[in-house]
Amino acid sequence: MKIKLFYFAKVREMVGIDQEEVDVESDIKTLAELIAFLKLRGSQWQAIFDMSSSFRMAINQELAEASCKINANDEVAFFPPITGG
Amino acid sequence: MIMSVYVQQDLFDLQSITQQLKKLHNSGASVTFEGYVRDFDLGDDKLEMLELEHYPGMTEKALLNIESLAMNRWHLDDVYIVHRYGKLKVGEPIVGIVVFAKHRKEAFDACHFIIDFLKTDAPFWKKEITNHQSYWVDAKKIDDGKWN
Numbered sequence: 382m383k384i385k386l387f388y389f390a391k392v393r394e395m396v397g398i399d400q401e402e403v404d405v406e407s408d409i410k411t412l413a414e415l416i417a418f419l420k421l422r423g424s425q426w427q428a429i430f431d432m433s434s435s436f437r438m439a440i441n442q443e444l445a446e447a448s449c450k451i452n453a454n455d456e457v458a459f460f461p462p463i464t465g466g
Numbered sequence: 467m468i469m470s471v472y473v474q475q476d477l478f479d480l481q482s483i484t485q486q487l488k489k490l491h492n493s494g495a496s497v498t499f500e501g502y503v504r505d506f507d508l509g510d511d512k513l514e515m516l517e518l519e520h521y522p523g524m525t526e527k528a529l530l531n532i533e534s535l536a537m538n539r540w541h542l543d544d545v546y547i548v549h550r551y552g553k554l555k556v557g558e559p560i561v562g563i564v565v566f567a568k569h570r571k572e573a574f575d576a577c578h579f580i581i582d583f584l585k586t587d588a589p590f591w592k593k594e595i596t597n598h599q600s601y602w603v604d605a606k607k608i609d610d611g612k613w614n
């Protein structure tokens with residue numbers, strides 16, 4: 382199952398890329414499971430995702446919670462808490 | 467009832483926007499909010515520039531959603547939101563909001579609601595660039611529930 386991933390601001394700098402496409406097993410059904418999969422990549426990935434206060438998520442450009450379901454071809458984004466305005 | 471959002475690098479002139487919009491409506495009140503790049507000086511660490519990153523696509527959606535929420539909650543004639551991204555100098559405007567309504571209370575409340583929601587729901591991130599370093603601005607704790 383293919384998912385598009387986008388990273389912004391401090392999260393983008395920590396992971397070193399701004400976007401990618403991943404092909405994950407279909408048993409990954411939620412954002413929480415996707416995060417567990419990404420954390421296997423190493424310490425920078427763990428550092429971001431171990432602290433719930435350090436990042437927010439969106440699915441198809443809408444803010445989402447860890448329990449939200451993901452589907453094939455979804456656009457998932459990870460970014461720090463918002464500081465606009 | 468008109469809604470519009472603009473996400474741009476260029477400067478904007480909220481006064482002339484307000485004057486233009488005023489001609490379209492028979493409103494009794496308009497309330498505008500304008501946010502600027504605030505100067506700070508921590509010893510020899512002086513702010514030179516702000517860099518704003520955003521999430522193209524989601525930003526516009528989020529701003530339109532905030533406008534819809536305000537429109538559904540108050541009786542408004544018009545809502546206009548403009549937010550900049552990219553490199554901004556000290557003193558330059560970052561965000562502008564104009565709300566037109568028949569009565570002042572609706573215009574005040576809606577404008578306040580929009581800027582509060584924008585600060586938690588519109589995907590923008592500020593990086594402060596001083597003469598010595600650059601760092602991402604931490605999000606402030608928001609008093610959730612104010613508008614529930």
